[in-house]
Amino acid sequence: MLMLKQNIVAEMQICDMVAVARIINATLVIPELDKRSFWQDTSNFSDVFDEAHFINTLANDVKVIKKLPKELATARKATRQFRSWSGMEYYQNEIARMWENHEVIRAAKSDSRLANNKLNQDIQKLRCRACYQALRFAPRIEAMGKLLVERMRSYGPYIALHLRYEKDMLAFSGCTHGLSPAQADELRTIRENTEYWKVKEINSTEQRYKGYCPLTPREVGILLTALGYPSNTPIYIAAGDIYGGDFHMADLRFRYPILMNKEKLASVAELQPFLGHASQMAALDYIVSVESDVFIPSYSGNMARAVGGHRRFLGHRKTISPDRKAFVRLVDKLEQGTLSEGRKFSDRIIELHRRRQGSPRKRKGPISGTKGMDRFRSEEAFYENPLPDCLCQGERTSVPLDDRKQTT
Structure with missing residues (x-):
């Protein structure tokens, strides 16, 4: 056994x-x-x-x-x-x-x-x-997930945004960019008191410049605008409570007013069976994300990899994986005033992500020069790109969003 x-x-x-x-x-x-x-x-x-x-x-x-x-x-x-x-x-x-x-x-x-x-x-x-x-979800989760997809589609073709700007992820990664000193202290306390998180001292600035931090809601808004998505694009927020709430969501909501989530698409009574169960709520987000027209994760965690791999399996549905390491440096230039949003900025972002949209390719092997466990750790995970081992067994059913400024 x-x-x-x-x-x-x-x-x-x-x-x-x-x-x-x-x-x-x-x-x-x-x-x-x-x-x-x-x-x-x-x-x-x-x-x-x-x-x-x-x-x-x-x-x-x-x-x-x-x-x-x-x-x-x-x-x-x-x-x-x-x-x-x-x-x-x-x-x-x-x-x-x-x-x-x-x-x-x-x-x-x-x-x-x-x-x-x-x-x-x-x-x-x-x-x-x-x-x-x-491995498929329990019937009541499948039924609720399908209902959320139908309601989301009533707004038109939509983006599912896995916005991993949540307390547990920020505490675990040590990422505090854009947070107040009090918020940074709260996250550090959580990390120090979580016994099975081994790393306690983390330099947030270094983490961010290495691409190890989830994009902030504001950064995601800048990214979507630069990629050419119009302001009336429906966006499903696949996440739990966003750290800092409305304050940190304000800029993204200003750019994209049609921000939806489970709580907006379903009534309290409909969600009641799943409340208080993070795994079941995450399963609902997973279903809506897999079925979305475009999937964008703000961080490459387990769920992002699983959804991205599932979408590849179903026919390489469009999945944009942000180049966080390069992107945050451009965002900093915006904040410093040495760069401004507009056509040139947009062209740079589009070019940066031209080959990061889920197109067919073989799974990446280890990074050249790595040895031992680092060699295995640097490989692309099997379920992130299950090809060529898993043949596509489904037809693409999603309708692409306006791709006037995008390359698939």
């Missing part, structure tokens, strides 16, 4: 553990979602995903059961932190040998435990089946 505990944004990790179970010939116990994360979500797997569909779809690949059988309650168990980005030989030779002394193995961590590349094609295909066929 293979057991694991998952973060609330866990699609990629779950699918990797399906593949690991296949490699080591294990029965997989339905994952337990982590209830001790920053958001303290009490959701179970079946609250977020269609459990029966997951089990049935994978029946010919991996045996999946809902919970550990009673007869194994006192069985010999082992908890193991699998080595990051490991290939077939590691699991076949080292982990599989654990069955000689144990009947149950619990994976202490499941993020990035499986290599992105150089795996057998049947394992890569299994990752695809697990992610894009077996």
Whole structure:
């Protein structure tokens, strides 16, 4: 038996553990979602995903059961932190040998435990089946997500903006650009008091210039304007509470008044079943983002990578990945008065993002010159670009927005 505990944004990790179970010939116990994360979500797997569909779809690949059988309650168990980005030989030779002394193995961590590349094609295909066929959201989440998409489409073709300008991300990344000293202190306190966040001292300016900070709402507004999107473009904000609220959203709302989110598209009664459950609310954002005409993440986190990869799988739906490192330097020039918004600025932004819009390409390998774990860490994640392993199995249904100033 293979057991694991998952973060609330866990699609990629779950699918990797399906593949690991296949490699080591294990029965997989339905994952337990982590209830001790920053958001303290009490959701179970079946609250977020269609459990029966997951089990049935994978029946010919991996045996999946809902919970550990009673007869194994006192069985010999082992908890193991699998080595990051490991290939077939590691699991076949080292982990599989654990069955000689144990009947149950619990994976202490499941993020990035499986290599992105150089795996057998049947394992890569299994990752695809697990992610894009077996793992789907629970029926009530699917129904609510579809309703949100329909209501969003009533405004016309729309952008889904994954605006990761939220308290947990800013605290974790140490990014405080544009915040007041009191807000910066609050975020630093959160980081210092969150035990499992290892890095406590972070230079915000360095983070930002390295491209490690989520774009601010104001920066996103500048980006969208420069890319040529008109002010009447409907935008769905895929996010929780934006840090600083209306104050930090003012500039983006001035540029793009049709800003919508779950709370504006649905009534309190309709959202009531999902309130207080961050994973379920994130699932609704995921659905609306996957179905959007254009998807733009302000930060390349787990959800952004998962949505971007899913959109590639469905036919390379337009996904604009901001070049944060280059873009923030141009924004600073605007603030310093050495550059101004207009045609020349817009042309520079468009050129900067010409090849960052989700067009077909092979998955990127490691950065040249990197070694050891840094080599694996620098690779593009499997689920961020599941090609060529996963063939496109869907037709593009979205209607492109006005692309007069854009290149796809």
